[in-house]
Amino acid sequence: MLACSHCGYKNRVGSLFCEDCGRNLLAGAGSTPVTPTRRLMDAPEETSARATWGPARIGSNTSIVLQVRDAPQPITLNPGQRMILGRSDPQSTVQPDVDMNPYGAVEKGVSRQHAILEFNEDTLMLLDAGSANGTFLNGQRLPPNQPRVVRDGDEVRLGKLVAYLYFK
Amino acid sequence: MNIHFDPYSILGISRNANADDIKRAHRRLAQRLHPDTNPHHPGAGEQFQDITLARDLLLDPDMRRQYDDEANRRQSGGDLYFTLRVTPSRRAVLQLPEEQIIYLLAEISASPGASDTPKQETRLNLTLVLDHSNSMKGQRMERVKGAAVRLIDDMRPGDILSVIAFNDRATVIIPATTIDDKARLKARVSVISPAGGTEIYQGLRAGYDEAKKYLGPRMINHMILLTDGHTYGDQDNCLELAKTAAGEGIAISAMGLGHDWNDDFLDRLASSTGGSSLFINSAEVVMRFFREHVKALSNAFAERMFLSVAPDPDVHLEMAFQLSPNPQPLVIDDGRIPLASLQPNRAIAILLQFQLPAGMNDGFRTVARLVGGGDILHNQQQAFRAVSDVSLEVTEKPAREEPPPAIMDALSKLTLYRLQERARDAVDRGDVQEATRRLENLATRLLEMGEDNLAQQTMSEAKYIAQTQALSDRGRKTIKYQTRALMDSGGLQAALSSLLTAPPDSQS
Numbered sequence: 001m002l003a004c005s006h007c008g009y010k011n012r013v014g015s016l017f018c019e020d021c022g023r024n025l026l027a028g029a030g031s032t033p034v035t036p037t038r039r040l041m042d043a044p045e046e047t048s049a050r051a052t053w054g055p056a057r058i059g060s061n062t063s064i065v066l067q068v069r070d071a072p073q074p075i076t077l078n079p080g081q082r083m084i085l086g087r088s089d090p091q092s093t094v095q096p097d098v099d100m101n102p103y104g105a106v107e108k109g110v111s112r113q114h115a116i117l118e119f120n121e122d123t124l125m126l127l128d129a130g131s132a133n134g135t136f137l138n139g140q141r142l143p144p145n146q147p148r149v150v151r152d153g154d155e156v157r158l159g160k161l162v163a164y165l166y167f168k
Numbered sequence: 169m170n171i172h173f174d175p176y177s178i179l180g181i182s183r184n185a186n187a188d189d190i191k192r193a194h195r196r197l198a199q200r201l202h203p204d205t206n207p208h209h210p211g212a213g214e215q216f217q218d219i220t221l222a223r224d225l226l227l228d229p230d231m232r233r234q235y236d237d238e239a240n241r242r243q244s245g246g247d248l249y250f251t252l253r254v255t256p257s258r259r260a261v262l263q264l265p266e267e268q269i270i271y272l273l274a275e276i277s278a279s280p281g282a283s284d285t286p287k288q289e290t291r292l293n294l295t296l297v298l299d300h301s302n303s304m305k306g307q308r309m310e311r312v313k314g315a316a317v318r319l320i321d322d323m324r325p326g327d328i329l330s331v332i333a334f335n336d337r338a339t340v341i342i343p344a345t346t347i348d349d350k351a352r353l354k355a356r357v358s359v360i361s362p363a364g365g366t367e368i369y370q371g372l373r374a375g376y377d378e379a380k381k382y383l384g385p386r387m388i389n390h391m392i393l394l395t396d397g398h399t400y401g402d403q404d405n406c407l408e409l410a411k412t413a414a415g416e417g418i419a420i421s422a423m424g425l426g427h428d429w430n431d432d433f434l435d436r437l438a439s440s441t442g443g444s445s446l447f448i449n450s451a452e453v454v455m456r457f458f459r460e461h462v463k464a465l466s467n468a469f470a471e472r473m474f475l476s477v478a479p480d481p482d483v484h485l486e487m488a489f490q491l492s493p494n495p496q497p498l499v500i501d502d503g504r505i506p507l508a509s510l511q512p513n514r515a516i517a518i519l520l521q522f523q524l525p526a527g528m529n530d531g532f533r534t535v536a537r538l539v540g541g542g543d544i545l546h547n548q549q550q551a552f553r554a555v556s557d558v559s560l561e562v563t564e565k566p567a568r569e570e571p572p573p574a575i576m577d578a579l580s581k582l583t584l585y586r587l588q589e590r591a592r593d594a595v596d597r598g599d600v601q602e603a604t605r606r607l608e609n610l611a612t613r614l615l616e617m618g619e620d621n622l623a624q625q626t627m628s629e630a631k632y633i634a635q636t637q638a639l640s641d642r643g644r645k646t647i648k649y650q651t652r653a654l655m656d657s658g659g660l661q662a663a664l665s666s667l668l669t670a671p672p673d674s675q676s
Contacts, residue, residue, distance in 0.1 A: 001266065011269075012266070012267055012268055012269045012523070013261075013262065013264060013266065013267075013268040013269065014257065014258065014261065014268040014269035014270050014271075014524070015269050016257065016271070016571055016575070016576060016579050017579055017580060017583040018583075019586075020609075021609045022583045022584060022586075022587050022609055022610065022613045023613075024576075024580065026571070
């Protein structure tokens with residue numbers, strides 16, 4: 001199958017234009033191709049949820065730290081209203097606010113727009129942005145576009161990329 | 169022996185092939201085309217008969233000598249021919265455990281120099297079937313009559329004309345007759361006056377009876393149906409009659425005037441005979457259509473053209489679309505697609521879409537056998553066929569190849585036509601949301617192509633369905649025939665397109 005990079009419709013191999021939205025399926029293929037998100041063969045499925053007990057509330061001067069496992073340096077997030085976690089791609093129209101490319105995003109199956117962190121009054125919410133390989137909060141797979149509250153010390157997994165969120 | 173094809177090319181062997189070669193070639197083809205192994209493709213059965221006939225002829229030394237002599241004589245006599253060229257969207261495909269698509273572009277063109285060769289005596293056998301129901305009242309009727317009168321002026325001595333006027337019954341205004349006394353014929357046309365409803369079958373039937381009177385091998389037999397209304401309850405009869413007519417070498421072109429007629433029905437009626445269908449917004453254009461259409465017809469190089477498609481048993485033909493001369497979807501029911509006339513300077517181009525099976529074996533394999541056929545009007549021996557066997561390579565690592573530009577270009581526009589079709593389907597199902605989404609997609613694509621006007625109309629139609637749950641009669645036809653015309657910049661519908669956006673003529 002040949003997924004349309006625009007609307008995601010699955011066309012049969014050999015199709016030249018998307019059956020659904022009519023776009024050229026080969027556009028850009030000659031120059032710099034859009035790197036499709038690798039669909040992981042052994043994508044982790046749901047594992048049992050692990051409760052964490054860190055505080056959920058964050059103050060106005062709390063900063064958020066994202067520690068990718070095995071990465072030397074944590075990422076400090078500027079508390080904007082809404083942050084897209086994903087993988088930058090020159091061909092894509094929307095670029096993520098937090099780029100996971102330095103952490104092996106392609107190999108680990110991170111989508112261009114994978115997950116979104118959002119502030120909601122005094123809590124931080126995580127939601128899956130319809131990613132190919134799923135967003136997991138403490139081992140539990142999130143249904144797309146449904147926000148969940150994140151607590152201090154939670155484990156966030158984007159595909160196979162594991163990270164921890166700390167409030168400081 | 170009256171054999172109307174080249175048995176060597178049908179079997180794909182050389183002129184010096186011996187009996188073993190002939191039998192081997194036949195056996196190989198029979199495996200693909202035998203009706204028992206290929207029950208889903210009626211086209212294969214017909215082609216199977218041809219290869220068997222070719223084998224029998226070549227295995228009989230007397231008949232083979234006779235054919236060779238005949239062929240040599242014809243070749244030195246300067247017989248004309250046409251060619252069938254087939255271009256696939258890819259020459260090598262990946263070996264995959266799933267189904268794949270391949271496109272073939274089939275082009276039939278007349279031999280070079282066809283237009284300079286003096287013609288054998290060929291004559292036009294033209295039948296006009298004109299709607300004179302009440303809705304034609306006023307300017308419309310007058311314009312159509314004016315166009316018919318002008319047409320009589322354009323016809324050559326020796327051509328045959330018949331004119332039928334129909335509403336809920338048919339009147340033979342001019343029975344099939346040789347054009348001689350033009351003034352008398354014109355006077356007859358001028359008495360047509362509007363009354364009654366629309367029953368297309370009545371008119372078509374009477375027209376068919378007239379057309380049959382002069383049916384002959386040197387004739388270009390063509391009916392032009394002009395209507396401005398819906399016909400009720402007799403559509404199946406019409407389609408049945410069209411099939412019969414096509415079988416006898418009569419093509420039907422259909423012209424819808426205004427917005428209140430059934431385009432799906434007229435499209436099908438015309439394409440099942442190889443004729444074309446056209447949307448005409450204003451009666452002013454009727455004359456132009458008549459004249460250009462008749463000019464093209466009398467200029468024909470070959471008549472009763474067809475394309476026979478026999479996919480291999482595991483391959484499925486999904487779609488056939490004529491790109492040129494008149495872009496329109498083709499009816500593929502029985503694998504033998506009627507195409508009517510071939511012009512000397514204008515190829516017939518057809519895009520075919522096939523589904524290849526999952527899990528094909530490595531190596532070269534055949535996909536389909538295409539046969540283009542028809543009667544070349546210039547030749548003494550008219551019937552002629554051109555064969556193309558399409559094969560491709562299945563491999564684990566196909567070389568990178570760009571699809572041929574002609575296919576990309578045709579498909580980019582055909583995709584728009586299909587978006588339009590899907591939007592219509594969605595509206596008919598009552599799925600307004602889906603229809604709106606399709607139309608919005610279509611408008612976006614049209615904008616990208618610089619078709620701003622049509623994009624605008626498409627957008628306003630999207631708004632219209634949101635309010636009324638239906639497409640407007642006008643928008644429905646405009647979007648359909650204009651997306652179709654995009655494929656054919658030099659064609660008649662394209663020329664008429666600019667006029668489609670003009671306001672429709674008044675009814676009285």
